[in-house]
Amino acid sequence: MTSAETIALYGQYVIGNYTRLPVVFVRGEGSYLWDADGRRYIDLFPGWGVDGLGHCHPRVVAAIREQAGKLLHVANNYYMQPQARFAQILSERSFGGKCFFCNSGAEANEGAMKLARLATRAGEGNVRWKFITFHNSFHGRTLAAISATAQAQYHKGFEPMVPGFLYAPFNDLKAVEALVDKETCAILVEPIQGEGGINLAQPEFLQGLRKICEREGMILIFDEVQTGCGRTGKWFGYQHFGVTPDIMTLSKALGGGLAIGAIVAQAKVAEKLAPGTHASTFGGNPLACAAGIAAFEAIEEEDLLKNTVAVGRQALARLNAMKAKFPFVREVRGKGLMIGMELNRPGKGVAARCLAEGLLINCTHEAVIRLLPAMTISREIMDEGLDILENCLAGEK
Numbered sequence: 001m002t003s004a005e006t007i008a009l010y011g012q013y014v015i016g017n018y019t020r021l022p023v024v025f026v027r028g029e030g031s032y033l034w035d036a037d038g039r040r041y042i043d044l045f046p047g048w049g050v051d052g053l054g055h056c057h058p059r060v061v062a063a064i065r066e067q068a069g070k071l072l073h074v075a076n077n078y079y080m081q082p083q084a085r086f087a088q089i090l091s092e093r094s095f096g097g098k099c100f101f102c103n104s105g106a107e108a109n110e111g112a113m114k115l116a117r118l119a120t121r122a123g124e125g126n127v128r129w130k131f132i133t134f135h136n137s138f139h140g141r142t143l144a145a146i147s148a149t150a151q152a153q154y155h156k157g158f159e160p161m162v163p164g165f166l167y168a169p170f171n172d173l174k175a176v177e178a179l180v181d182k183e184t185c186a187i188l189v190e191p192i193q194g195e196g197g198i199n200l201a202q203p204e205f206l207q208g209l210r211k212i213c214e215r216e217g218m219i220l221i222f223d224e225v226q227t228g229c230g231r232t233g234k235w236f237g238y239q240h241f242g243v244t245p246d247i248m249t250l251s252k253a254l255g256g257g258l259a260i261g262a263i264v265a266q267a268k269v270a271e272k273l274a275p276g277t278h279a280s281t282f283g284g285n286p287l288a289c290a291a292g293i294a295a296f297e298a299i300e301e302e303d304l305l306k307n308t309v310a311v312g313r314q315a316l317a318r319l320n321a322m323k324a325k326f327p328f329v330r331e332v333r334g335k336g337l338m339i340g341m342e343l344n345r346p347g348k349g350v351a352a353r354c355l356a357e358g359l360l361i362n363c364t365h366e367a368v369i370r371l372l373p374a375m376t377i378s379r380e381i382m383d384e385g386l387d388i389l390e391n392c393l394a395g396e397k
């Protein structure tokens with residue numbers, strides 16, 4: 001099938017809810033992708049962060065092949081080995097909590113918010129139900145997740161929103177204090193805002209949220225859907241900030257490319273999710289968990305956290321050099337391989353020129369060029385990609 005034929009089939013049969021660029025990808029390996037016409041691209045934004053180990057990591061592919069020959073799915077009213085082992089891996093690398101598995105980031109956040117309500121409920125007369133979330137956040141596309149997401153653009157046409165969500169400016173502790181009352185059950189925050197433009201939380205801000213939650217008996221939820229699983233150079237983003245959440249949500253890179261989401265909750269909180277309270281048919285299926293186990297083993301055995309830190313530093317240095325060269329670059333920021341370059345103008349044109357030159361990047365929040373390269377990326381491929389970006393920036397008028 002040619003690219004034109006594929007795109008025509010989409011036009012006829014696939015709902016047009018995405019703005020798609022006119023490329024049909026057929027094969028990937030590490031930080032490279034090939035389209036249906038045989039053209040090779042460097043991918044510095046693999047799968048919006050899903051392909052954290054790059055495309056088709058051999059270890060993940062082998063684990064999927066092996067598991068697919070044994071068992072694809074059994075229901076969650078039985079036990080299965082890969083789910084048990086993957087929960088252990090996540091718990092041991094985070095704060096020793098317990099896991100619930102689902103299939104996506106939004107679903108993980110939904111579950112986390114339900115759990116927070118259960119965990120703070122102290123009898124009929126004492127119902128906590130409100131959530132504090134942040135300007136420029138992004139938590140997914142279900143009704144509760146868009147309600148948690150503070151931008152009006154995600155609400156438009158779907159109102160009324162789920163009640164109970166209050167929004168504070170990011171990094172503004174005083175504003176949070178002003179919103180807290182006896183009905184507030186949780187604070188939901190990304191330690192580094194992704195879709196909102198790679199905005200890093202100040203450590204004192206997250207530490208302050210922790211204190212508020214302790215003082216008020218509220219739950220602190222970190223949405224680590226984008227920051228988790230090694231992306232920032234540590235296993236989880238919270239580990240940079242000297243703060244431990246009560247609940248953490250994961251997805252994107254969690255399954256090495258396969259669809260999976262998870263909640264990790266402190267044991268005392270987790271116990272509130274008793275039988276009958278919450279469920280997900282596909283959640284924690286053996287195939288996705290086997291892929292996730294392989295991804296985490298690869299990160300460990302190939303020393304990929306170290307690579308993420310090293311190549312991330314190299315990229316930040318080069319991007320800062322570009323900032324010095326191009327006056328329209330406002331700021332460069334990031335942690336590990338979660339990197340943003342804010343322009344003083346829309347960045348869509350730069351992303352389009354990069355695509356034409358064989359480089360995949362993203363532009364978020366209108367003006368922020370976003371890179372989420374694979375943790376496996378070499379210094380050479382990163383440099384090759386950044387050369388293309390630099391040339392495309394030079395084309396800005």
Ligand SMILES: Cc1ncc(COP(=O)(O)O)c(C=O)c1O
Nearest residue numbers: 104105106138139140194225226
């Ligand atoms: C921080 C964060 N939370 C939640 C989500 C939603 O994840 P999903 O699209 O898997 O539902 C995203 C997706 O970009 C995200 O970046």
